[in-house]
Amino acid sequence: MPRPLYVSDEVRALAPGFAYLTVEAHGLTNGPSDDISSGLLEEAGRRLAERLGTRAPQDDPHIAAWRAAYSAFGCKPSRTRNSAEALARRALADGGLPRINRLVDIYNAISVAHLIPVGGEDLDRIQGGMRLVRATGEEPFAIAAGGAETVEHPDAGEVVWCDDEGVTCRRWNWRQGVRTRLTEESVNALFLLERMAPMTLDELTAAGAELAEALQKACPEARIEVGDIRPR
Structure with missing residues (x-):
C-alpha cells in the first residue's frame, strides 16, 4: 500500500474540500x-474539449474551486494557475500539449482528461515523508534557470509540498522543482492526484484507476x- 502523506491542519482549514x-x-x-x-495526450485533449463545450477551463466548477483555494492563501489564480488549468489551456491552444517523456505524458493525459491536478515524483529522490504545509518562507526550492540549477524560496504562508530536503512543488501544484521530477532514468515514482469539492470521491477514484x-x-x-483517498 502506498505510504500516506501528511496534510497540515492549517491546509485542511484553508480548503476543507481537499482530498x-x-x-x-x-x-x-x-x-x-x-x-x-x-496518442494519450491527443485523446485527453478531445475528452477535455467535449467536457468543456464552449466554456473556458476556469469556468469548470472543479477549476473554480481550485482558484478559490489559491486565493485563500494569497495567490492570484489568473496569474498563478493550478497545474490542471494550465495544462487544459495548453491542450486547447494551437500546438496542444507538450511532449516531455513517457511517464510525464501519461500523467499529464490523465490530468487533462479528468481536469484534475496530477503530479509525479521520483521516489528515489524524495527525502523522508512528503508534507503539504503552509511555508515559512525559508524552505529551499531547486529550479533550473538559464541552464543551471539554482535555489529560490516560497512566500511565507504559501501552500507547498515538501520533504525533508525542501520544497518539491510550490503554490500547491503550480510549479514542480527539478530535484524530484521524473526523468527518463526514473524507475520508481509517486503520482499524486488532488481534488477539491465539488469533484466527487468516485471521480477521484476513477482518475486514479485510469492512471x-x-x-x-x-x-x-x-x-x-x-x-x-485522504484526508478522511
Missing part, C-alpha cells in the same frame, strides 16, 4: 515520448499500487 489519492509505482521503464504517450491502468500498459513488469 488526494496516490499511485505508487516500482520498476517503471521511462523513455522519450512515443506514439502511445502522444494505474495506463502505467501498467506502458510498463507491464512494474508493480502499481493505488492508495486510499
Whole structure:
C-alpha cells in the first residue's frame, strides 16, 4: 500500500474540500515520448474539449474551486494557475500539449482528461515523508534557470509540498522543482492526484484507476499500487 502523506491542519482549514489519492509505482521503464504517450495526450485533449463545450477551463466548477483555494492563501489564480488549468489551456491552444517523456505524458493525459491536478515524483529522490504545509518562507526550492540549477524560496504562508530536503512543488501544484521530477532514468515514482469539492470521491477514484491502468500498459513488469483517498 502506498505510504500516506501528511496534510497540515492549517491546509485542511484553508480548503476543507481537499482530498488526494496516490499511485505508487516500482520498476517503471521511462523513455522519450512515443506514439502511445502522444496518442494519450491527443485523446485527453478531445475528452477535455467535449467536457468543456464552449466554456473556458476556469469556468469548470472543479477549476473554480481550485482558484478559490489559491486565493485563500494569497495567490492570484489568473496569474498563478493550478497545474490542471494550465495544462487544459495548453491542450486547447494551437500546438496542444507538450511532449516531455513517457511517464510525464501519461500523467499529464490523465490530468487533462479528468481536469484534475496530477503530479509525479521520483521516489528515489524524495527525502523522508512528503508534507503539504503552509511555508515559512525559508524552505529551499531547486529550479533550473538559464541552464543551471539554482535555489529560490516560497512566500511565507504559501501552500507547498515538501520533504525533508525542501520544497518539491510550490503554490500547491503550480510549479514542480527539478530535484524530484521524473526523468527518463526514473524507475520508481509517486503520482499524486488532488481534488477539491465539488469533484466527487468516485471521480477521484476513477482518475486514479485510469492512471494505474495506463502505467501498467506502458510498463507491464512494474508493480502499481493505488492508495486510499485522504484526508478522511
